[in-house]
Amino acid sequence: MDVLSPELMWIGTRCYRVNQVSEQSELQQDENTPYVEEDLYEEDDRETDYDIQMVDGGKFQTSFHVPSVFFAMIIGSKGTTRRRLEAETKTQIIVPKQGTEGDITVKGSSRKAVTACRQRVELIVLGARSRQQFTHFLSVPLTANEIKTKYVKFREKVLTELPVGLSIDESLFQKPDKLHLTLFTISLMDNEDRSQAALLLQQCRETIIDPILASYGSIEIRLRGLEYMNDDPHAVDVLYAKVESEPLQQIADQLMLRFIASGFVQEKYDRVKLHVTLINSLFRDGIAVDGSEEQQQPRNSRVTFDATTILREFGHYDFGSQRVTDIHLSQRYSTACDGYYEATGFIKL
Structure with a gap:
């Protein structure tokens, strides 16, 4: 393990370091040493992250939202996943009936048991x-006239001045009204x-x-230079413009961490890769992720x-x-009246 960049795991709003056990250490253990299972409910304050209520009979319970599309993953084939979680954490998991919406409820005899079960359920949901x-x-919508004008000139130069054999169809270019900087x-x-x-x-x-x-x-942001997202420049899927802005990088990194902690995003990278997509092979013929059509390519x-x-x-x-x-919290496959993506939410700076 790289001690400067350890493997991390987010559970709820807490971040934990994953400790690796070396094979040598395992070999040094006495073969006659009895196995002792790790105490999943050791004393800590993790349950304070959740709203856990005491109910009748001295039981504890917590209810939380899970999209119904993930209910099947929590229940498992013939209920095996739910039964295993209930047995391992000594709790009861109540899932709304198929075809209905609602919160999942976890009940148990202690706060720690309820907390442990909820964390396990949240990990299942995060993976799914x-x-x-x-x-x-x-x-970040790119609305500056300077950027739009220079982008259109870039597109025209690629389409008209480069060799015909490149096979760069105009439909592969992002629409000027949908130019944006992607955070995650x-x-x-x-x-x-x-x-x-x-x-x-x-x-x-x-x-x-x-x-910040x-x-x-x-x-302030500046778009300067090109990069591509795969290894071979002869076979590129996405070509994008590089973004220069240290304060926006700080904002993007912290926003991603906050959304990771809330269970919406799984951690994959140390930093957000700020980029502005210019050409995407999925945009071909206008049926793709740019939202120009509702149909989606395979x-x-x-x-x-x-x-x-x-x-x-x-x-x-x-x-x-x-x-x-x-x-903006932009909706994929959408187009607003101004030609940009529909916004599920946004903040003004």
């Missing part, structure tokens, strides 16, 4: 959520999810954004493009700068 296609993303993606499965995520974004204004704005005054429909000449000719292209005025 991470396997869903994203429905929303945090974005998120899967929101129902109205309650969307409401909670929008509220969380509003709360982050005071706790995260205001202190106090230090910098305003947030996952295997990507046809990569050769970006070597574009990178050589425009690798240091300057798309201009803009002051960041708002951050």
Whole structure:
């Protein structure tokens, strides 16, 4: 394990370091030493993160929202997952009936047992959520005339001045009205999810954004240079513009950590990769993630493009700068009346 970058796991609003046990240490243990199972309910204060109430009979319970699409994962095949969790944590898990909405309730004889069970359920939901296609993303709309104008000129130059054999179809380019800087993606499965995520974004204004704005005054970004998202420049899926802005990087990193702690996002990277998508192979023929059509392409429909000449000719292209005025919780596959994505929530800076 790299002691400077240990493996981390988020459970609820707490972050824990994963300790690795070396094989040598295991071999040094006495083979006759009896196995002692780890105490899952050792004294700590994790239950204070949850609203746990005492009910009749001296029992404890907590109720919390889980999108109904994840109920089957919690129950498991023929109820095996639920029974296992109940046996291991000595609790009872109450899941709404199939086809209905509602909160999941966990009951147990102690706060620690209820806390442990809820944490296990939340880990199941987090894993299931991470396997869903994203429905929303945090974005910064790029509305500056300078950026839009230079982007349109970039698109025209690629389409008209580069060799025909590149096969860069105009449909692969992002629409100028939908140009945006992506912070990170998120899967929101129902109205309650969307409401909670929008509220969380509003709360982050005071706790995260205001202190950074106090230090910098305003947030300026510059788009300069090109990068691609896979290893081979001859077979590229996404070509994007690089973003220069230290204060926005700080905001993005802290926003991601807050959404991770709330169970909406699974931690995958140390830092947010700020980027502005310019060309995407999924945009081909206008049926893709840009929201121009409701129909979605199959996952295997990507046809990569050769970006070597574009990178050589425009690798240091300057798309201009803009002051960041708002951050949106944008809905994928949508178009608002102004041509941008529909906003499930937003904050003004």
